[in-house]
Amino acid sequence: MDRRLTPATDRVALDSLRGVLDRPSFVPGQPARVIIPVVDLLDAPEGRRDRQLNFGADVTVIDREAGMSFVRAALDGYCGWIADTALSGSLPPITHRVTAPATHVYLEPDMKRPERFSLSLGARVSVTQIQGRFATLATGGHVPVQHLADGPAGDPVPVAESLLGTPYLWGGNSRAGIDCSGLVQAALTACDIACPGDSDLQRATFAPTDTIARGDLLFWPGHVAMAVSADLMIHATAWTMCVTFEPIRDAIARIDAAGEGPFLGAHRPGGITG
Incomplete structure (x- = not known):
């Protein structure tokens, strides 16, 4: 099972995994909400950042250890460890x-x-x-x-464009720093289009398309961009260390020349017509 999406530690799992995983304990989980501007979601209590959660993100707390909570994010099911101090059990209605x-x-x-x-x-x-x-x-x-x-945006492209110049940050999900899959998730989520947190999960989620249109996702191994048009894309890239525009043809050639290809094609998120 994918560690990122499995709501279980070595000792505790959610009740929904009874009969699926062998764990000493199963729990229903406790609802909580992020109450600081942004918090790292770690792969272990003192591990590396996988992703980040923003203020107001709802989670289910599954396990606790040494001031850290193992949680599953309501947004995309991503699991990991965050500081207890980032969470509150108070859940006023999100408006x-x-x-x-x-x-x-x-x-x-x-x-x-x-x-x-x-x-x-x-x-x-x-x-x-x-x-x-x-x-x-x-x-x-x-x-x-x-x-x-109090409602969704209608087009993910201008949402992504609003983050132009944001510094590149591996696993980042905020204006302070964002990575390629974080940019795509932020843009699609703003339009109420459900989107996983990592590029491989995004590629597996959305259907491939033979043509490239505005809003399509463009994939390489470990990288994703969003098409602004059939010829231009926007992405958060370590190449410039920020969110930037790049001609699609140039990006395909550049990434291939760097040995980081090949181009894996375009996929079209549900809710977008091209």
């Missing part, structure tokens, strides 16, 4: 999500007052009231209403 590349949470509904922290694209929040140009959050603080929406 909005951040649609700007990043925004500030202010102490008061006034842009001239101090900010508490920043949130990234896709962060989920619970708005209790609107005061002029600010939304008050159930978790405390105020966010500019211009940076929030």
Whole structure:
């Protein structure tokens, strides 16, 4: 079973895996929510980063060890370890999500007052009231209403484009740093299109297409980009260490010349017509 998607440690597994895995203990899991701007999702309690979770991400806590929680993310089923201090059992209803590349949470509904922290694209929040140009959050603080929406975006391409220039970060999922599959997931999730977190899972999820159209995903071994048109793509790449545009033909030739190919073709996410 794929470690990334298996809600089990060596000693504890979710009840749904009874009869599938042999573990000393099975649990129903406890719901929790991320309450810091972004947190690393690790492959072990002191391991390396696999992915990240943004503010407001819902998880199921399966196991705990030395100040860390083993969780399964509700967004895509990805499993890993995050710090206990990043989680809360308080689950006010989610009403909005951040649609700007990043925004500030202010102490008061006034842009001239101090900010508490920043949130990234896709962060989920619970708005209790609107005061002029600010939304008050159930978790405390105020966010500019211009940076929030209570419904999905209609086109993943401009969502991806809004992150142009974001630094490349392996396993990153935020404006502070993002990788190729994180960019694709952020863009599709903003449009309510379910999307796994890693490029190999994304390629396995979406159907291949013989033509390349806007919104299609373009794959190489260990890499994914999104087509802006039949000729141009956007991706988060270590080549430039940021989110950038690149002509598709040039990218295919460059990656092949570097020995990192071959091009594996295009796949079309459900909900996108090309």
